[in-house]
Structures are given as C-alpha cells and as structure tokens.
Amino acid sequence: MARIDLVDLAHSYSGNAAPAESFALKPVTMTWRQGGAYALLGPSGCGKTTLLNLISGIVTPSRGKILFDGVDITPLSTQRRNIAQVFQFPVIYDTMTVGQNLAFPLKNRGVPKAEIDARVAEIADLLDLTPYLSRKATRLTADAKQKISLGRGLVRSDVAAVLFDEPLTVIDPELKWQLRSKLKALHRALDLTMIYVTHDQTEALTFADTVVVMHDGRVVQSGTPAELFDRPAHTFVGYFIGSPGMNIVPAEVRGREARIDGHTIMLNRNYDGLPKAAKIEIGVRPEFVNVAPPGSGLLAANIERIDDLGRIRFARVRVGDVKFAARVPAGFSVPDNQAGLVFDPSHVHVYADSLLVEGT
Template sequence: MARITLDHLAHAYKPNPQAPQDYALKEINHVWSQGGAYALLGPSGCGKTTLLNIISGLVRPTRGRILFDDRDVTDLPTEARNIAQVFQFPVVYDTMTVRENLAFPLKNRHVPRDKTAQRVEEIARLLDLTSVLNRKASNLTADMKQKISLGRGLVRPDVAAILFDEPLTVIDPHLKWQLRSTLKEIHRALDITMIYVTHDQTEALTFADKVVVMHDGAVVQTGTPDELFERPAHTFVGHFIGSPGMNILPCRVEGATAYLGNESVALQRGYRSLPGTDRIELGIRPEFVRLQPKGTGLPVRIRRIDDIGRARIARVEMNGRVLAASVPENLSVSGDEAGLHLDPHHIHIYADGHLVAGEALGGHAT
C-alpha cells in the first residue's frame, strides 16, 4: 500500500514537444493518499489511460517524477513497482481452474499454501466465484472471466495499488451495478489504494471517494462526487457530470446581475471584474431551473418534455439557445410558451471556462 505522488508529470508521444498542445498529458501535480479510492474520469482521448500507464510503469513520462511513498519509481519497470493492474478485457489462463487462476499471483511469490488457500477463498466469496472455483476458466462466460481478472488483481494483500482500466466494459449492464458495489465493499475491507479509469460517470461516482476529471490531456477538477456536482470548477465538468449536464449560457455580468440577452438574472454574489475577455458564461444545473407558466420568469419556447421516470425534463429555447429545465409535478402546460425560474443559490459564473469566485453581497469572498 502506498501514497502516490505525481510531481510535475507530463507526457508527449511526439519528439521534442514545445507547446502545451504537443502533450498528450499536460503537467500534473497530484497526491493520492494511501488507501483511497480514486477514479480518472473523462472522454476517450483525454489522457486518463496514459496517466494510468505511467503509474503502472508501462509508459515513462517525458518529464516529471512519480513516487510511491517517498520512493522515486519513475525509472522502475512494472514488475518492480508492486502494483496489480486489471485491464479492459479478461486476462486469464483458460487451461487453469478458477482456483488456480486466483492463486497464481500468490504462488509466484511463494506464499505458503495454507495462506494462499485462505486468501483465494476470501476473494472468491467477495466476487461470488465460490461455486465455480474448480471449473476450468475456458468454460466460463466473458463476465465470469473478467471477475477472475478482478480477483487476480485483488488477491495480493501487499500491493502498493490496484489499477483498473475500464474493467467493466465486457460486463453485462445488469451486473455492472452489482460489481461496482462489490468493488467498493472490497476497498473498504482491504484498505488498498485503488485507481479506476473510466469514461462512465456512473461508474466513477459510484466507486470513488475522489474523482479526477480530465479533459484534453489536463486535470480540470479533483473532488468528491458532491463537489463535482454542486460546484463544477470548469464548464466541461458541469457538462460532463450529470444527466442531463449543466446548462451553459453566454451572458454579460455587471455587479450582482447577469444578462442573458435582454433578460436580467439576480445573482447571490457580486463581480467587480472578470478575468479573461473571450467568454463569460452562466452555468446552472437543470435540477435548479424550474419551468413556470407563460408570463412568469424568463420567457422561453418549449421544444419538448421528456419523462425520464423519476422526473420530467423540459427542453426549451431561449435567445436561440437550448437548455434543460425541471418540470414541477403539478404544472400543466398548454402551448409552447412558458417561463423559467433560475435558483440564484445554484448559479455559477465562468470566465473562459473557469469558475469565477465572486463576493457575497455581505462583502465576504466566496
């Protein structure tokens, strides 16, 4: 088990990188605490697998260092880092039984037979593999084989960290929730640092205590699931986290008032000056935008209303922009014209994509 430190880490696949756009992974300084459950979340091509491969030793960074506790492992090969890695597709020995597969990492390290058997039984029970321990892996489904891969990664109690690279890709959807919950339970039981790469926000938010959101090779925010939802530090985070994502609207801000076209919205904070001049935007999640009868609130035109089971979401147009709003249970809408109410407590202001801290109207910075 280890604390993992990324010290001025950056990586480029092309030779002689000069500008930021030359880097697949832009400079990152970060510390993962020992025993934490972390997720690297972002779309394909954002740099998360590159970062995971640097941690595991499969890729050497162009610059910077990686430390396990206080030990510099930047130049050490994978086998010298004492980590376990679970890949996107199953890695098992088909000619072995499930029991032999799970025991293999311990056998290679000459762990006594009795301790190996005890550990294999423990992991098999956690992953619901007990009933197939004596079956050959070749006769099992892809789902079961991936559970064996997970078990092989989890079976060693002495690893510095376990790295998961989108491990539930081949798992049937109805089993994914169960396995995510199982991994969380295993993490609590084993107290091992776990880093989980995914492009699926549900997987990341279910599994991780802290989520690292990546975009275009850079880390744009690290926080708890609640922090990412309640206070996105970047418009990408607001858009990527949540379903539907945050509404992002171009605006003009003067003091404690935002202007959306000709309509004004009162803010809970004041903004004396805003950094950057290219783009000022207002962000608010659909949960905090309420559809109202025509003639009240901001005027909008309804495109459609979707019933998503737990709620109704209206897709509306305002000043040529489409946004999402929640529809109260008791609201009856006739025609396509309506109004919107934006909860001022949940409005965020962004300059060039980055969250701006305003001043509370009482004068305290927030």
C-alpha cells in the first residue's frame, strides 16, 4: 500500500541522449493515491508497458524519479521494490501445487507458516481456488492457471502496488466478465493500489477508478471513465474510447456555429478566438447523433449500413466524404437510406490541433 509519485519520468531504450521525440515514454509527472485502481490504456507501442516496467523496476528510467510514499525507489531492484505483478500469460511453478504456488511469495520472505496458511486460504477462497489447493498447478486449464497468477499477485498484504499486464488475454469472454468483477471486488476487499495495463477499453474502464490514456509515449488524458467518455481532452481519446469511437470531423468553427459540408450545427459555447493556423475539428459521440428522416435544418446523410450488436445498433452514414457512426433504435429504417442527422449540442466538442478547446 503506497502512494506512487512519478516525477518527470521518461525513458528511451537508446539512452538519455536520444532525441526527445524518440522516447518510448515522454516525461510524465503524476500522483497515484494509495488504494486506488488505475488503468494504463493505449494501443501497442504507446508506452504503457514501458511505464509499467519502470514502476516494477524491470527497466531503469533514463530520467526522472519514482517515489513510493515519498521515498525515492528509482535505484532499487525489482525484488526490493515490494511490488507484485501479474503477467499476460499464466506464470506457474510447474513442480508445485496450487497452494504452494500461492504461498511462494510469502515463503520466500520468511513469513511464519500459520500466517501463510491463513493468507493462502483467504486468497484461494476469494478466487474460488480452494478445491484445487492440493492439486498440481500444471494440470489445470489456462484460466485456472491465470487465477493462480492473480492469486500470487494478491497474496502479499504489504505490497506497495499490484501491477497487472493485460492479465485477461488468455481468458474466454464469459470468464472475463467473472474475473473482471472478481478483480474489482478483490480491490475493495484488499485495499491494495492496483495498476492495470491493457489495450482493451472495456477492461480499463470497468476496472479502474482512474484511466490513464496513453498515445505515442505520452499521457494524453487521465480521468474517470465518465470524464473520458464525456469530455475527451484529445481526439485520440475520443477515437480510442467508445465502440465505435467518437466521430471526429473537420469543420469550420465560428462563434457558436460549426459548418460541415455547407451545413450549420449549433454549439453550446462560444469558440471565438480559435488559433488561426490550427486544424479545427469537431467531435461528437455516436450516442449523441440522432438519425431522423431527412428534413430541413438537418444534416443530409446517406446510410451505408446498420451494424446490429444485439443490444445496440449503429448506423454507418456518410455526409459527402465524411463518415459518421450513429446509434439508432431497434427496427430503425428510413426510405432510400436517406436520413438527416441531429446533434446534441451539449455533446459536440471542438478540437484545435487534436486538443480540446474550452468554449466560453
């Protein structure tokens, strides 16, 4: 249990002298509170695994410091950092039983036997592993093995943080639901600081209180799932969060009006004084675009197809050269696939050079 401070932390695999743009992790300063559930979210190569490895000590940073509860632990080795980590693929000690696997991190640290047994029993119970405790771990299925890995990560009560590196990769969809809510429940029950790395927005958003979205070695936004969804600070966040992502469309913005394809959309705020040379775009989530039969005052669009996801449907529409996704109700149809789009002005955001502009 610890508060974690990253102070001007940066890393380049080719050393400190490398040009700033080539850094795998560009300088970041942030604080993670003790007992919080955090997710590092981004596509492959965004720097999230680098950041995780810096925290666990597998990689030593080119610059900056990491503090656990105010103590600089940057020069310490992984072993002395007092953290636990769960990897993408199950790591199982082949010759040991499930119980011995769970007890391993405690045994190595010379915890008294009675305490080990109590803690192993508690963790096994939380993960439904109790019936398997005396079985050889190699004989189990992939998801049971991953549960053992999770258990080994959670078994120590004194760790500064538990790190998860895409731990649900090998798990079937239905079990993912179970394990995800289990992890959340474990977080509540154990009061550990947890950091979860993933490229899967659903896993990140459902697990974490605070999601740190990374792109190209930078933290582009850090916030609650609702903040990321409602007010993406960067067009990348808009695109990456939400399925399908935010519609991001070049537009001319003047005052309280945006023009797309010769059509005017009203905005909730005033955007005078946008930087002159900037690339101006507006962003609106598919959930806040309404598709209606064509009519005056609506943005005329052509429906290309409707994706039926079972519980929800998204229309894929085209306005001139621009593609939109919009959520539509069950049984929706319009004649000749011609439709008009209506935007909810309170959810239309304006971006200048990919960054959110606060209107006045």
